[in-house]
Amino acid sequence: MARQIKKKRVPVPEQDPKERIHNFNEVALGYTWELATEEASRCIQCPVNFAPCIKGCPVNVNIPGFIKKILEKDVKGALEIIHKTNALPGITGRVCPQEEQCEMNCVMGKLGDRINIGKLERFVADEARKMGIHPEVTMAPKNGKKVAIVGSGPAGLTAAADLVKMGYDVTVFEALHDLGGVLIYGIPEFRLPKDIVRYEVEYLKSIGVKFEKNVVIGKTYTLYELLEDYDAVFLGTGAGTPKFLNLPGVNLKGIYSANEFLTRINLMKAYKFPEYDTPIKKGKRLAVIGAGNVAMDAARSALRVGYEEVYILYRRTREYMTAREEEIAHAEEEGVKFMFLVSPVGFVGDADGNVRVVRLIMNELGEPDESGRRKPVPIPGTEFGLEVDAVVFAIGQKPNKVLYQEVPELKVTRWGTLVVDEKYRTTMRGVFAGGDAVRGESTVVLAMGDGKKAAKAIDEYIKTGEWPEEIKPQSF
Amino acid sequence: MFEILDKKILAPNIKWIRVHAPLVARSAHAGQFIVLRLHERGERIPLTLFKWSKEEGSIELVFQEVGKTTYELGSYDPGDKIMDIVGPLGKPTHIENYGTAVIVSGGVGAPIGYAVTKALKDAGNHVVSIIGFRSKQYVILEDEFRKVSDELLITTDDGSYVRKGFTTDVLKEYLEKGGKADYVFTVGPVIMMKLIAKITKEYGIKTDASLNPIMVDGTGMCGACRVTVGGEIKFACVDGPDFDAHQVDFDELMSRLVEYRPEEKIALDRYVKGVR
Ligand SMILES: Cc1cc2nc3c(=O)[nH]c(=O)nc-3n(C[C@H](O)[C@H](O)[C@H](O)COP(=O)(O)OP(=O)(O)OC[C@H]3O[C@@H](n4cnc5c(N)ncnc54)[C@H](O)[C@@H]3O)c2cc1C
Ligand SMILES: Cc1cc2nc3c(=O)[nH]c(=O)nc-3n(C[C@H](O)[C@H](O)[C@H](O)COP(=O)(O)OP(=O)(O)OC[C@H]3O[C@@H](n4cnc5c(N)ncnc54)[C@H](O)[C@@H]3O)c2cc1C
Ligand code: SF4
Ligand code: SF4
Ligand code: FES
Numbered sequence: 001m002a003r004q005i006k007k008k009r010v011p012v013p014e015q016d017p018k019e020r021i022h023n024f025n026e027v028a029l030g031y032t033w034e035l036a037t038e039e040a041s042r043c044i045q046c047p048v049n050f051a052p053c054i055k056g057c058p059v060n061v062n063i064p065g066f067i068k069k070i071l072e073k074d075v076k077g078a079l080e081i082i083h084k085t086n087a088l089p090g091i092t093g094r095v096c097p098q099e100e101q102c103e104m105n106c107v108m109g110k111l112g113d114r115i116n117i118g119k120l121e122r123f124v125a126d127e128a129r130k131m132g133i134h135p136e137v138t139m140a141p142k143n144g145k146k147v148a149i150v151g152s153g154p155a156g157l158t159a160a161a162d163l164v165k166m167g168y169d170v171t172v173f174e175a176l177h178d179l180g181g182v183l184i185y186g187i188p189e190f191r192l193p194k195d196i197v198r199y200e201v202e203y204l205k206s207i208g209v210k211f212e213k214n215v216v217i218g219k220t221y222t223l224y225e226l227l228e229d230y231d232a233v234f235l236g237t238g239a240g241t242p243k244f245l246n247l248p249g250v251n252l253k254g255i256y257s258a259n260e261f262l263t264r265i266n267l268m269k270a271y272k273f274p275e276y277d278t279p280i281k282k283g284k285r286l287a288v289i290g291a292g293n294v295a296m297d298a299a300r301s302a303l304r305v306g307y308e309e310v311y312i313l314y315r316r317t318r319e320y321m322t323a324r325e326e327e328i329a330h331a332e333e334e335g336v337k338f339m340f341l342v343s344p345v346g347f348v349g350d351a352d353g354n355v356r357v358v359r360l361i362m363n364e365l366g367e368p369d370e371s372g373r374r375k376p377v378p379i380p381g382t383e384f385g386l387e388v389d390a391v392v393f394a395i396g397q398k399p400n401k402v403l404y405q406e407v408p409e410l411k412v413t414r415w416g417t418l419v420v421d422e423k424y425r426t427t428m429r430g431v432f433a434g435g436d437a438v439r440g441e442s443t444v445v446l447a448m449g450d451g452k453k454a455a456k457a458i459d460e461y462i463k464t465g466e467w468p469e470e471i472k473p474q475s476f
Numbered sequence: 477m478f479e480i481l482d483k484k485i486l487a488p489n490i491k492w493i494r495v496h497a498p499l500v501a502r503s504a505h506a507g508q509f510i511v512l513r514l515h516e517r518g519e520r521i522p523l524t525l526f527k528w529s530k531e532e533g534s535i536e537l538v539f540q541e542v543g544k545t546t547y548e549l550g551s552y553d554p555g556d557k558i559m560d561i562v563g564p565l566g567k568p569t570h571i572e573n574y575g576t577a578v579i580v581s582g583g584v585g586a587p588i589g590y591a592v593t594k595a596l597k598d599a600g601n602h603v604v605s606i607i608g609f610r611s612k613q614y615v616i617l618e619d620e621f622r623k624v625s626d627e628l629l630i631t632t633d634d635g636s637y638v639r640k641g642f643t644t645d646v647l648k649e650y651l652e653k654g655g656k657a658d659y660v661f662t663v664g665p666v667i668m669m670k671l672i673a674k675i676t677k678e679y680g681i682k683t684d685a686s687l688n689p690i691m692v693d694g695t696g697m698c699g700a701c702r703v704t705v706g707g708e709i710k711f712a713c714v715d716g717p718d719f720d721a722h723q724v725d726f727d728e729l730m731s732r733l734v735e736y737r738p739e740e741k742i743a744l745d746r747y748v749k750g751v752r
Contacts, residue, residue: 256700273742279736
């Protein structure tokens with residue numbers, strides 16, 4: 001069957017930038033059957049044991065396998081293939097940094113555009129959802145053992161799913177009033193509709209996972225109490241504590257962490273104030289410090305709540321930005337302005353303590369640092385001010401210590417992440433951890449991968465009771 | 477859902493409720509708080525635990541109606557349900573036997589002051605309570621305080637009850653007359669805490685203040701509650717709410733508390749007009 005190679009990627013229909021900055025609806029509308037089939041037909045079906053796309057995916061989704069099923073119009077088949085290693089395709093298809101993972105080494109890249117794997121994965125998940133299809137699951141008989149999962153982010157949800165299928169009695173404890181972790185409070189609606197997260201959570205409920213919201217482990221229950229009642233505990237507590245730079249004026253009004261800004265908007269629906277009770281400050285110009293996914297989300301959300309001019313302030317140059325390509329492109333289309341090689345040195349407020357000016361200094365790129373990226377070096381005498389009504393810090397997050405500040409047995413690294421070994425075992429017997437809590441800020445798919453592998457390790461531990469004398473730290 | 481079991485009006489715009497919240501009650505300590513959300517569209521607001529009963533699985537809250545959420549909560553009756561309550565949050569107040577402990581509470585800080593007073597009393601302290609209110613009609617919890625205090629000094633701003641003056645005046649007089657104070661705990665309006673801290677600093681008395689910045693999650697995730705203590709950024713919900721009063725930047729706290737005043741007014745006006 002000789003086939004014409006189609007070099008060009010089938011574009012994904014998107015909302016017009018001029019319109020979408022006035023709403024929170026999803027930007028990428030997703031493929032139709034016709035478009036999906038066309039894109040799927042571009043894949044040359046590399047053999048599974050060789051396909052570079054599979055190797056690039058952190059959870060090794062059998063990509064040619066599910067793409068073939070799309071061509072066969074077999075949604076259930078496609079979903080089942082994906083689900084073997086990825087329980088949340090509707091989410092990963094939307095938020096994975098595909099250009100650095102599955103799509104990076106796609107062989108089609110040598111001939112033209114790489115296959116749009118992410119959008120095809122999303123297509124499968126969305127079609128399945130529309131049709132109410134779930135993958136066939138084999139539920140092991142109940143084994144009478146109990147596992148507690150702390151945190152309902154992707155790590156916790158994935159671990160819960162696998163453990164419940166293995167026959168465990170699984171309860172997920174979540175501090176917030178809604179389930180999904182960053183998926184629900186951080187990543188905005190226009191990138192990941194909350195209905196998709198809710199759908200996945202409902203599915204887990206339907207297969208027997210129990211959820212307890214409004215429970216902070218370390219406060220409502222201690223970790224010690226959980227260990228009395230459960231045979232093992234998995235900590236998927238994420239890296240939710242925002243960092244600030246302790247610069248003059250950092251606590252002026254109008255200066256937010258990205259978490260606060262996004263939580264107000266996403267979780268608390270401040271964009272619907274006063275219909276919803278939680279407010280968000282509005283103004284003309286907002287500056288975001290940082291250039292990762294979080295920064296793009298904050299900047300694009302700011303446009304949508306009505307800021308007219310939004311700046312990304314980044315201390316390095318464009319090529320070092322860590323956000324997903326698609327996010328950067330979308331931000332640019334929407335009119336977000338980028339200022340490179342600048343670092344904040346302070347903030348100036350008005351008489352009422354509202355931020356009015358960000359003081360910036362220009363940088364040049366120096367020698368590469370440990371991360372291999374060239375270090376920004378401030379150029380003396382280049383300070384200047386940018387007038388603003390609000391500032392959002394998106395310079396990174398560290399693990400939330402609420403849970404373990406009172407648990408000396410749990411060792412943490414100097415970055416505050418939990419020490420675990422290759423089987424996700426922490427330094428406390430029966431306690432496992434994964435996701436951002438051990439990696440620091442990472443990605444949804446890696447958190448899921450951790451949840452999956454930790455579930456296996458938990459099963460093994462409960463069955464054998466084996467726990468090493470000493471935990472050999474594994475770095476992720 | 478968390479059912480309201482009982483309700484009382486303590487003073488104009490100050491209400492007391494008892495709520496079914498067994499998980500909070502079972503691990504509550506003095507100085508801790510909860511965050512609640514009334515309904516799907518509600519805001520998350522913090523309120524301090526006034527009392528709690530493990531046996532009955534209930535907690536007691538005292539709150540002042542100041543804005544949309546607190547007014548709406550004030551309209552709830554026994555049988556009504558609060559959608560979300562999470563807690564107990566924050567570090568418990570550090571309790572030890574200092575000798576003589578003076579607790580200075582102002583206005584609606586009184587319920588917080590009460591919980592701490594009781595804990596300090598239970599720990600064996602000689603407890604001196606100073607409580608101040610705007611005027612006679614706002615005096616709350618007097619009997620409660622009397623039960624857990626060795627000495628109770630009440631004052632009203634306008635002199636309509638017991639005496640005229642602020643809690644700062646009472647503390648100053650107490651110390652000038654040679655009253656003992658090995659430890660001071662203060663909670664109430666920020667300006668009051670600031671001035672109390674100033675006095676105790678002169679006398680070199682260890683002082684903790686319970687801070688009340690704006691909060692969202694209450695679990696260390698957002699940084700809305702950040703305060704400057706000893707030049708460092710602290711998150712009041714997880715590092716506090718109590719901090720060394722001599723290190724706190726009260727002016728910054730005062731400024732940050734009114735960040736949403738215009739929006740709060742919009743929300744309250746709408747509520748008063750009955751817009752849903
Ligand atoms: C704004 C933003 C945008 C992002 N964009 C992307 C993207 O496009 N692509 C991508 O791959 N990644 C992205 N990420 C990163 C990604 O979201 C995280 O790597 C991932 O969510 C980590 O999952 P997790 O399960 O480890 O933790 P989280 O998702 O952080 O979930 C942890 C959960 O645990 C709860 N918790 C914490 N402590 C306790 C406790 N003591 N008791 C009870 N519950 C507790 C928290 O409330 C939270 O719900 C983004 C992150 C942010 C903040
Ligand atoms: C840890 C903590 C414990 C608290 N405990 C109690 C308590 O036990 N009883 C009680 O009555 N209140 C308490 N508060 C204050 C209470 O949270 C606020 O009054 C409430 O959030 C107001 O919500 P609202 O929607 O009714 O009013 P809003 O519309 O949000 O605000 C109305 C007015 O109240 C002021 N205000 C807003 N937030 C606060 C705040 N956090 N502290 C002081 N003033 C504020 C605003 O400046 C504004 O002028 C506590 C606050 C914190 C942080
Ligand atoms: S999980 Fe992520 S990396 Fe893997 S195939 Fe799907 S989109 Fe690509
Ligand atoms: S590498 Fe590209 S062409 Fe080959 S199987 Fe994967 S997606 Fe298809
Ligand atoms: S309230 Fe969000 S960090 Fe304290």
